[in-house]
Amino acid sequence: MKLSRTKSALAEWRPTPGNAWDASAAAQLLRRGGFGPRPADLERALDEGVDRTIERLSEAPESLEENLSGIHSLLGVGKISQLQAWWMSLITGGGVPLVERMALMWHNHFATSNDKVDDVRMMHRQNVILRENGLGDFRGLLRKLAKDPAMLIWLDGDANKRGNPNENFAREVMELFALGIGNYDERDVQEAARAFTGWGTNGRAFAFSPDHHDTGEKQIFGKRGEFDGDEALELVLNHPACREHVARKLIESFVDAKPEGAAVRELAGVLVEREWNIGATLDVLLRSELFFQPRVRRGRIAGPVEIVAMTVRCMDKSIAPSRLALAADRMGQSLFRPPSVKGWDMGRGWINAGTWLARHNELAAYVVDSSGKPRATLGSAFSKRAEREPSERVLNTLFPDGTDRAYAGAMRTAADACTSEQQALAQVAALAFSSPEYHLV
Amino acid sequence: MPSTRRQFLINGIGVTASLAAMPLLPNALARTPRKRERVLVVLQLSGGNDGLNTVIPRTQDAYYRLRPTLAIGSNAVHALDKNYGLHPSMGALAKVFEEQKLAVLHGVGHTVQERSHFRSMEIWHTASTALPLADTGWLGRLSDQISARSPGSMPALHIGAGTLPLALRGHGHLPPTVRDPKGFLLEPNTPAFASSREQLLSASSADGDLDFLRNSAKSTYTAAKRMTELTSAKSSVSYPNTELGRQLKLVARLISGEFGTRVFQVELGGFDHHSRQAPAHQALLGQLSNALAAFQGDLDESGHDDRVMTLVFSEFGRRAAENGSRGTDHGAGAPAFLMGSKVRAGLHGTGPDLTQLVDGDVAVTTDFRSVYTTLEQSWMGMKPSTRAKALPLLG
16 A cells, blocks of 8 residues: 655745735744734845745844843842843843744743742843753753752752652653653652752752762663763653654744644654754744644734734834833733743633733723823834825734734724824724734734 | 534623633623522731731730730730630721621641741642642632533632732633722723724624634623622722722622622732731731721621621741741741621630640641631532531531
8 A cells, every 4th residue: 555645744835826925924924933023024024035034033133232131230139020121121122033932932831930939130040041042952951941040949959858859840840841741650750859859059059969869779761770860851851752842842832732743743853853953943843834824823812921022013112111021910921920830821821801801901001091092102103104094004014914804894994983193093003902813923 | 503602692792602711701791590609708818927916815924925025915905705805906807706707717727837938828729738739729629610510600800919829720710810999990991992892893703712812802891891880889888998998899899799700819918027017917907807897897788798708818827936026937827717697706726825836836726628628618519629627617
C-alpha cells in the first residue's frame, strides 16, 4: 500500500493569489510576533515583504539601552508597580518586539509571583533572564531559571532539605516547565526533589548547601545514580517529552491554542535540529504555512497586556505606562503577579463580567471621557487619509483584515450621528474597542 | 437547535447563549421562578488579626502579664460572658451579640506551623494544607456546585479593589470582581453610545469565541444595569462612611434586590500590626464592628436576614505575648465570627488558655475546615470541600 506523503505544516509559506502578502497577513505577523502595528507599520510591511518584516521584529529601537536600564535607579524603592510600568513601556515600544513577546510568554510559562517572592530586585533579575535568554537555547534558559533566586523562593527551594524534601520545584519542572502530565510518575518527582536538595538562596543569590544535599542514590525515569540537581535537570531535558512540550507551547502561543499533534512533533524535530534554539525554531514557525493560514487569524482572545499594548500602538499614543499596567491589572493580568505557578488562564479564562467591564471602560477611556466626549489624547490618531469617511479610517486601522458589512454599517450610522469629525473618530474608536470583534487577535 | 445551545431571555430580548458563556448570566435576569436561596458572605481580615485583643480573655492574669502595654482592662470591654469581652471599639457588634445574631468561635485555625501570610492564606483559601497548591478555592468549588444546579447564574462575586482571591477560583469559572461599591459602572454609557453598542452586538451572526465574547458582553451590560438600579434606589438604612461600609451596603442591595448571587467575598486589610498596634487596631475593629452591625440591621429590615450567613476570619492570630515595639507578631489560632439571624448565638469551642500556649501561641482548638463544612453543607446544602465534620452552629 502506498502512503500519500502528507504535506509539511511547517513548509515555508509562499503567498498565492488566494492567500497573498496583504494587510491581513502582515497584521497577523505584527500582532503575534510583536504587539501589533503602529499606524505606518502595515504599509511599510507591505512594501518590504515578509522576510524584512520578520527581521524587523528583532530590531532594537535606538534608545534600547536607556529603556532597559531606566529601572535600575528605582529598584531600591521596592515597588512592584514601578517594575510593571517599566515592563509595559518595553512592551509597548521601548523594547525589541519579539524579545518582549517571548519574555511575556515565558513569564506565563515559568509563572513566578511577587506576592510570595516579595522582592522587586529578584523579580527584575528573573525578568532579565527571560529577556536575555528567551530566544536562546531552551536548555540554558531552564538551567538559569532553576537557580534563579526568585524561582527558588517561589517554589520553596530553601525548604528542600535532605531527609525532609520539598517537592514543589521538582514537580513543577516536570508538570509545567518541561514535560507535562503523563510523562513522569510520583516516584520521579520524589526522587528528583531529593536531587535538588540543598539548592536555596543566600540573600539575593543562589546558594548550594552541601549539608542539606541528599547524596544518596536516586532513580529518575528508570535511571539510577547519585544524581545532584544539575544532573536531574539534564535527565528532564533529555526526556523525549521535553522537546514536544516546548514545541507545543510555541504553537499554542503564536498560532493556535489547540495545535495538531503532527505539527507539534514536526516543530519538536526542528527544535532539536536547531540545537534547542528558540529563536531559530520560531523563525521556521513564523515563516510557515501553518502560521499564515487564514483560519487562525484573529482567532485568539487577546490577553490584557496584549490588548492594551495593541491599542496604544495602533493609535501611536503615549500614555503613562503605569496607567497601562493598571489597566491590564483590572482586566485580570497584573504583571509579575500571576495567580499561580500555572500562570494565567488564557483564552476564555480571561473573560468574566468584571474583566469585560474593565476592557470596555479602560480602552474606551483612551479616546473618550465618561460622557463620550473626545479626549485630548486622541490627538491626530486616525487622521490620515482625510478624504475617507471617519468610520472607515478608524476601522481600516483597527481591522486590517476587514470587518463584516453589518458591523461597518452600524459604525457608519454611529459616526453620522456625531457633530464633528473628531467626535466621530472618537466615538467609532471607543465603540470598536468595546466590541467583541476587537478582542480577537 | 443543537443541544449545546439554549434560549434565554434577557430583559425580554431572546439571546442564544452557548453553554460556556452561561455562567456569566445573572440568575435574577433569567426568567426562572425565584427562590429565597441562602447566601454566604465571607469577610476576610487580611494581615492576621490579633484575636486576643478582639475577643479579650478578661479574667486571665496571664493575658495582662503577656501584654503589659497592649492589654485592655476588664472593665473597658463589652462583656460577652463572665470570661470574655469584645474590644471597646466593638460596641455595635456587641449589640448584635445581645440580639442573638452573633456566634464567636474560639481558637479557629490550622495546625500547620506556618507564619507566612501568603502560605497561611493559601491554606485557608484552598481548605487544604497539601502541596502542590490546589488550583481551586473552597468558595470556588461551592460556586461550581451552585452553577451546576442553576446554570446561568452568577454564583459568586468578589467585592473590592484587589485581585481575585484564590478562595473564589473554581474549576468552571472565575467570579467577577466588583471594584466600585456602586456596582459595575459602564463608561461611557450615554444613550447614543449604548444604542450603538447594542446594535454592534447583534449586527451579524457569530460562533465560537466571538459568540462567547458577545454573550459575555451582553450579560455584563445587563448585570451593570441591574446593579445600577439596585444601588441607586433610596434607602433609610445608614452605613458608616467607610470602604467596608459601602461594600457591605452593595452586598445587602444585591441580596435584597434578588440579584441571584449566593457567595460574596469582601476584605478588610491592614491587620499586620507589628508595632504600635493599639490605635490602628482600635480603628480597624471599630470599622469592622460598625459595618457588620449596619449590614445585619439592613438585612433585618429588608427581611432577608434569615437567608444570609456572614463568616469573619483572618489567616492567623498573633503571638500571645506582645513584642518590644508595642505590637504583636504572627501567631496561630484566633476567633472567627458567624453572624446571621439563623446562627446559634453565643461563644463556642474551647477558649484560649494563656497558661497553656503552644510555642508561644494560642492553641488551635477548632479546625477551620469544620467551620467550612458547616457553611457548605448545613447552611448552603452543598457537598463539603473536606471530610471535616460540621459543627452545631446553626439554629
